[in-house]
Amino acid sequence: MKRRLKKFLIVLASLYVIIFIGLYFLQEKMIFMPDSLPQDYLYSFSENFQEINLETEDGAKLNALHFKVENPKGVVLYFHGNAGELSRWGIVVQKFVELDYDVLVMDYRTYGKSTGKLSQDVLYSDAQLFYDYLLKSYSEDEISIYGRSLGTTFATFVAAKNHPKQLILEAPFYSLDKVAADRFPIYPVSWFLKFHFPTYQYLKDVSCPITIFHGTDDSVVNYKNSEKLSKIQTKEKLNFITISGGTHHNLDSYSVYKKALDTLL
16 A cells, blocks of 8 residues: 555656646747748738838847828737737737727737747837837827737836836736746746746836726636736726626627727727
């Protein structure tokens, strides 16, 4: 009996260690799920747009789409989620174009046509690079920053470092540490994560109005993340909109979301 128990414990411990090692070495693939595009890929959208490429200090080339309308109410700087590329996200942002807004949406490093190596610091500085690009054509009070899922941490960072008109977050996370801890509660994930993305640290420094959307049935980023974020003391008003029954992928199908977005924009 003791021998069987000992063998069982050895197998259990070995399995724990193997999964731990796997989590460490595969974490980047679990966080980022990019699709690539050939450099000669031609985007096609019904709305007027311009394809742009910005170069970073370390030589990376970041690809983006700038949609433009006649007599825009302003511009939306959109930071997308952790999967796909601009041929998909260009369709997603049409809802802002339909509300008579210009839109700038970028692909992160390794996504679509964008090049470069991923690291926490460069992803934040890349996000700021596109805000600086907008400042050449728009005043800050014309810029609304929108982040979805992974993009919420970059959106919050840029809003904290600047003075845009507003910040809108869809299914944000408190920090990547919290998301990983919820997913793998038996592992000390914060010890080995290369990407922490502490959204909560930046939110307290945002000096514009903030709106958070989150669905109660989100199985990717737990609703409790937004609950926790909404309790942070911010410099301006924070409006937390709960979408009952909403998941990570369908918030824009709810009337409460559509009405709130129409009011905000």
